[in-house]
Amino acid sequence: MRHWKKSLMAVLVFVLSISLIACGSTKPASQTPDNGKPADNAAAGANSLAGKKIALIMQINLGTFSAQYIDGVKEQVEKLGGKVTVFPTDGDLAKMSSNLDAAINQKFDGILIDHGNAEALEAGVKKALEKKIPVVAFDADIKVPGVPVLQQGDQKMAEMTLDKLAKDSGGKGNIVKIWVAGFAPMERRQIAYKAFQDKNKDIKEIAAFGAASQNTALDTQSQMEAILKKYPNKGDITAVWAAWDEFAKGAARAIQQAGRTEIKVYGIDMSDEDLQMIQDPKNPWVASAAVDPKDIGRIQVRYLYQKLHGDQTPDTVVLDPVFVDRDQLPKEQVSTAQLSQHVKGWGGSQQGYTDWLKQAEQAAAKK
The missing domain is CATH 3.40.50.2300 (Response regulator)
Structure with missing residues (x-):
């Protein structure tokens, strides 16, 4: 009788062990969905970036170049389901530093910087990074590891x-x-x-x-x-x-x-x-x-969202300029949106445009 009980216990232990091994080898639901296909983790991460609040801190907001640059920033952020707040400073670097601090204190999800220098900005940039707020700059004289700086060549x-x-x-x-x-x-x-x-x-x-x-x-x-x-x-x-x-x-x-x-x-x-x-x-x-000012804005946003996504990014991003000569242009008036038809290399840059960013745009467009 005791021998029979011992045999039964051995069988139960064996079955339980097999069950535990099977449970341990099961992948999380996020990796093996019901359809049996691997989940697209990049797409899932991209979807989580919708609704971000982005601050644009500008040293000078002057003329049509700045206006088109801002348009490019807003266009790309909105395509990704986010919203931009512009902080102009009228050339006042002390105000620019103060606006950077305000953006940090207001807990923006990401910060874009347009121009400025190290003396005014580096302390604030480092503070943003400490609070896990990514920063991407354009034509700013700052050198902080982990902060991509775009320049126009x-x-x-x-x-x-x-x-x-x-x-x-x-x-x-x-x-x-x-x-x-x-x-x-x-x-x-x-x-x-x-x-x-x-x-x-x-x-x-x-x-x-x-x-x-x-x-x-x-x-x-x-x-x-x-x-x-x-x-x-x-x-x-x-x-x-x-x-x-x-x-x-x-x-x-x-x-x-x-x-x-x-x-x-x-x-x-x-x-x-x-x-x-x-x-x-x-x-x-x-x-x-x-460089197309709208492209500058778009590309800067793409690198910011790469930082939000956890991607590795370079600290220096050099944009490719093009030369525009009157002799290249038609007699009828054209806009910068049409300039690519006459000047090779103008506009429509794919720089910084990852596959998952395109997926994020598609997901945001459906909402």
């Missing part, structure tokens, strides 16, 4: 426009430089300008000025008018190199109104307003190098 843009200036002028003449210190992209553009000066000894800089303000284009126009009076004769000035489209707009208006159309303007950046000026055969602004 500034030296390349300067080289493109300066090479065209040198070619059009036959390698000689007098030029005016419009540039301002204190901005990371400007400092990179200045490196290319210095190399241009060293290479082109017969092209002389006869004047240089530039300041960022809330009325940059208008202020530039006034300063350019003064320079035209100082150099009143045809041939006194060959060309103007403007390191920002707000500078180019102001200089071009002054030159056109003075009837000094022998002076050509070469700029950097591109917006719909800029494109209209370049297409106008009576306007002195003849060429520019740029």
Whole structure:
């Protein structure tokens, strides 16, 4: 009898062991759904990113370039089911730092930064990271590990426009430089300008000025008018190199109104307003190098959502600029949305666009 009970107990222990082994080998439901197919963990993670609150902290919100950049940011965030709040600072770095702190305290899910410098921003950026709020910057002079910083290929843009200036002028003449210190992209553009000066000894800089303000284009126009009076004769000035489209707009208006159309303007950046000026055969602004401002906004958002998703990202993201020359453009007016039909490489960048981001957009569109 005892022998029989011992045998029964042994059988029960064996059955229980097999059951425990089977239970231990069962995969979680999230990995083996009822349909027997592996779950798409990337898609599941993407769906969890819907409804995020994103802060955009801007140093300067000026002109149509900034407007189109903001449009690109909002477009991409909204496609992913999120919402953007813009914090403008009117060029005040102390206010920019304060706005960054406010975004952290208000517990935004992610933060985008447009321009600014290390002194104003790095402490706040580090505070955001400590609170698990990812940050992605554009043209900001900050170097914090884990924070991607987008830049437009500034030296390349300067080289493109300066090479065209040198070619059009036959390698000689007098030029005016419009540039301002204190901005990371400007400092990179200045490196290319210095190399241009060293290479082109017969092209002389006869004047240089530039300041960022809330009325940059208008202020530039006034300063350019003064320079035209100082150099009143045809041939006194060959060309103007403007390191920002707000500078180019102001200089071009002054030159056109003075009837000094022998002076050509070469700029950097591109917006719909800029494109209209370049297409106008009576306007002195003849060429520019740029990245589509809407693309900049879209790409910056994609890298922020990659950080939210837990993806590995580079600390430096260089965007590829394109050169836009009046000779490339049709006679009829076009917008930057149509520019890709005439200028190879413009707009529609897929940079930073992952498969799971596309899935997240599709999921958000269904809600």
